[in-house]
Amino acid sequence: MFFRSVYLKSLRDARIAILGWGLGLGLLMYVVLIAIKQVVATPAARAALASLAGSFTWLAEPVSIETPGGYATWKYGPTVLILAIWPLLIGSRMLRGEEERGALDVLLSLPKSRLSVALQKVAAMWTALLGMGVLITLLVYAGGQATNATFGFGGSALFSLNLILACGVFGSISLFLSQFTQERRTASGATGGLLVFFILLDMLHRINSNLEWLSRLSPVYYYNLSKPLIPSYGTNLGALLVLAGISVVLTTAAVVMFVTRDVAGVVSLPAFLRPPERPVSPERALPAHAWSLRSVYTRGLAVLAGPTLWWTIGIAGFAALMVVVVQQTEQKLITLAESSSFFKDFITKLGGSDTYANATLMSSLFTFIPLLLMAFAITGASRWASDEEDGQLDLIVATPRPRTQVILGRFAALATATIVIALLTLAVTAATSALTGITLDTGNLVGAGLSLIPLALLVSAIGYLLSGWVNTAIDTGLLSFLLVIWFVITFVGQDIGWPSGIQRFSAFYYYGTPILNGVSFGNLLFILVLGAVALILATIRFAQKDIVH
Numbered sequence: 279m280f281f282r283s284v285y286l287k288s289l290r291d292a293r294i295a296i297l298g299w300g301l302g303l304g305l306l307m308y309v310v311l312i313a314i315k316q317v318v319a320t321p322a323a324r325a326a327l328a329s330l331a332g333s334f335t336w337l338a339e340p341v342s343i344e345t346p347g348g349y350a351t352w353k354y355g356p357t358v359l360i361l362a363i364w365p366l367l368i369g370s371r372m373l374r375g376e377e378e379r380g381a382l383d384v385l386l387s388l389p390k391s392r393l394s395v396a397l398q399k400v401a402a403m404w405t406a407l408l409g410m411g412v413l414i415t416l417l418v419y420a421g422g423q424a425t426n427a428t429f430g431f432g433g434s435a436l437f438s439l440n441l442i443l444a445c446g447v448f449g450s451i452s453l454f455l456s457q458f459t460q461e462r463r464t465a466s467g468a469t470g471g472l473l474v475f476f477i478l479l480d481m482l483h484r485i486n487s488n489l490e491w492l493s494r495l496s497p498v499y500y501y502n503l504s505k506p507l508i509p510s511y512g513t514n515l516g517a518l519l520v521l522a523g524i525s526v527v528l529t530t531a532a533v534v535m536f537v538t539r540d541v542a543g544v545v546s547l548p549a550f551l552r553p554p555e556r557p558v559s560p561e562r563a564l565p566a567h568a569w570s571l572r573s574v575y576t577r578g579l580a581v582l583a584g585p586t587l588w589w590t591i592g593i594a595g596f597a598a599l600m601v602v603v604v605q606q607t608e609q610k611l612i613t614l615a616e617s618s619s620f621f622k623d624f625i626t627k628l629g630g631s632d633t634y635a636n637a638t639l640m641s642s643l644f645t646f647i648p649l650l651l652m653a654f655a656i657t658g659a660s661r662w663a664s665d666e667e668d669g670q671l672d673l674i675v676a677t678p679r680p681r682t683q684v685i686l687g688r689f690a691a692l693a694t695a696t697i698v699i700a701l702l703t704l705a706v707t708a709a710t711s712a713l714t715g716i717t718l719d720t721g722n723l724v725g726a727g728l729s730l731i732p733l734a735l736l737v738s739a740i741g742y743l744l745s746g747w748v749n750t751a752i753d754t755g756l757l758s759f760l761l762v763i764w765f766v767i768t769f770v771g772q773d774i775g776w777p778s779g780i781q782r783f784s785a786f787y788y789y790g791t792p793i794l795n796g797v798s799f800g801n802l803l804f805i806l807v808l809g810a811v812a813l814i815l816a817t818i819r820f821a822q823k824d825i826v827h
Contacts, residue, residue, distance in 0.1 A: 284385070284395050288372070288402030294755040295364055296406050302762035303358050307414065309770040310354055311327045313420030314346045335484050339502065346427040347507030352419075358441055359498065360762075361410070363494030363653075365403060367754070370465040372399040373532075374456035377542045379668050386541065396533045407446055408495075411438035418507070427752040429507045435508035436513045443521040444501035448473055450528040455543045458536040467585060469580055474592050497524060516554055574674065574684050577732075578691025582658065589654045593699055594706040601707060605714040641782070644726060648733050648789050649765065651699060655734040658692040659741020663750040671825060675772025681821045685742065689813060692738050693731075700730045725797035732805040733785055737761070737813035746819035765816065 324344045333342030333353055338356050341818040342348030373396060385395060417435040421427075446470055456465035479497040483490035493499045503517035535545050640685040662685075667794035674684055704727025711718050737757065744753045756797055767776070768786035781787045788801035 279451075281400060283685065284390070285398035285402050288399050289405055289531075291751055292368070292402065292409075295754045296409040296413070298755045298759035298762075299361055299364055300410035301417075302759050302766075303361060303410070304417030306354060306358070306762065306766050306770065307350055308417040308421035309426065309766055310350045311418070312674070313770065314349045314425055314426050316342050318348065337481070337484075339484060340425070341505060341511050342508045345427040345508065346422060347429045347433070347505075347509075350421075351505050351507050355502070356477070356498075359444065359473075359501070361441060361553035362445040362448040363758070364755075365445050366452040366469040366473065367466050368403050368406075368454030370462040370469070371448035372403065373536055374465060374608065375462040378462060382541060392537045393533065396536050400529055400533070401785075403449055404446060407442045407449075409437075411442045414438045414441070424508075427507070428509050433506045433509065434466075436504070439504060440501060440504045440513065440518060440521075443518055443525070444497060445526075446525050447497045450525040450532070454532040456529040456704060457532055457539070458547065460544060467588065471588055471592075498519060508760045519793060529615055535568055572686030574679075575690050578688045579694060581661070582691055584696045585654075585657065586698060589650075590699045590702050591737050593647065593650045593654070594703040596650065597644070597703050597707045598710040600644060601710040601714055601716055602644075605716055608780060619653060643791075644793055645769070645786070645791075647703065647760070648730050648786060651696065651703075651734045652737045652761055652785075653731050654694070654699065654763065655696060655737040656741060656754065658695065659738050659745065660750055660754045662688055662692075662742060663745035664751045666745065667750050675825060682817050685817050685820045686813075689738065689742060693704055693735055696734045696738070697731055700727055700734075703730070721791050722796050726792040729789055729792050729802060730802040732802050732809065736785060736805050736809040736812070739809040739816060740818040743812045743819065744817060746823060 281610075327349075328340070329341055331343045334340075338352050340348070340352045343352055373382070376385070382395075386392065399602045415431070415438040418437055420433060421430050422429055444730060444736075451472060452465050452469040452591050455468050456462060459468075476496040478497045479496040480493050483493035483499070497520075500514075500517040500520045503514040507511045539545055544702040570576050671684065675681055675702060704724065708720075708723060708725065710716075711723070727759045736802075737760075740760070741753060741757050744756055748756070764784040764786055765785035767781055771781055785805065788798070788805050790801060792798075
């Protein structure tokens, strides 16, 4: 049945993503909704939570923070925008990715128009997003009912709709940019950068109200105008229409460009935007002696150089921002800690016990750095899976080179990129701490930076292992779902008092709180052994399997 049309086939390919993202984010919201009973158990706790939320207004506007809907919106409203990663990947893949593989040539050889193919693929992406929205709606509604929240099914549905429209914008941006690029990865990478940029742009007006005009340029600004889980705040219909309008305009433009250009071609930029063409000598035109072609490892480094640069800027920049936040909010949080035992407990759950030390708050914020580096690891593992799927490994394995050398060379390149990001993030964090006057234990800070590496390598190894059996889309979906589950177990499970036995199933548990308590070498050794086992199994599988695409 699913092979009767382009639409159904595309929807079938998204089935794992629908379940993974829908259930993952839905469970995240469900758990945080039911956690509100413990968070605001006493009047003192409610007052402390309100004061705490006020200190993080730059991140999210606190509205009715003492209610289930208000608490969930403040704590994880911005976090669920991680869903935008899926449509931005699909947007670049649906046309440009098919052109790279040559699959679109075969598809267009059938009596199907380009317009029909493009529209069916776009419709499948939005249908998949709606499927995720349905699952999120049901779980948000269930969480609201469990806590006697004031929002009903309509509020839950509008919350999901707002999220889907915001994330769909980035799918449309990726589809639009892919008309100007030769590779889908260029379009998805640029869109990922825009996602981070727009999130930061939206924060500006909460830091300085005079910059609201600038924040209005961000789609995330219009996403935050609606808070359907807070009935007194409600949904901004105009903001929803703006998000939908952006998607319609960009998608329409992308489809028109696709219909009118050559297959595998790109849309020509205006002359003033084109880089100047420089004559290249014949010996330089063919990079026969390029350093990147000397081995699988060096080629992997060359391919990862660009993504590594941008991920380093993003992760290291975020770490520097966290140091600045600690410096700006330190005094207010110390005052809050003196008057509220709840706040002491809150910080303890996040990563510390000494609420009067800079390291405590820094530790609580630094816990998001492993999440970002593990997300980079997912992209690296997905690249390996897609190279096999696209046939880019065929010529390599056809040479007299052991397959184990191929997979280990590529993994070593990804490991090198991971180490570079971790070390530069560590250096930027240390430099920013020194400039802002934040005192941190040097040994613990170094340990926190180096401890990032085993977690990312574990995710990479699991991704390589999964690629031995599943395609790129499923591999990426399963890794993303695993990351969401780990996040829920660690960061939400602590709020509702899950036992340590359950928390041990999360990789974040083994990272611990190195900025405060130093590195747990036993935990890191366990992660390294687990990653090594996954890599060994992945190597054995790749050495024995048929290369298919």
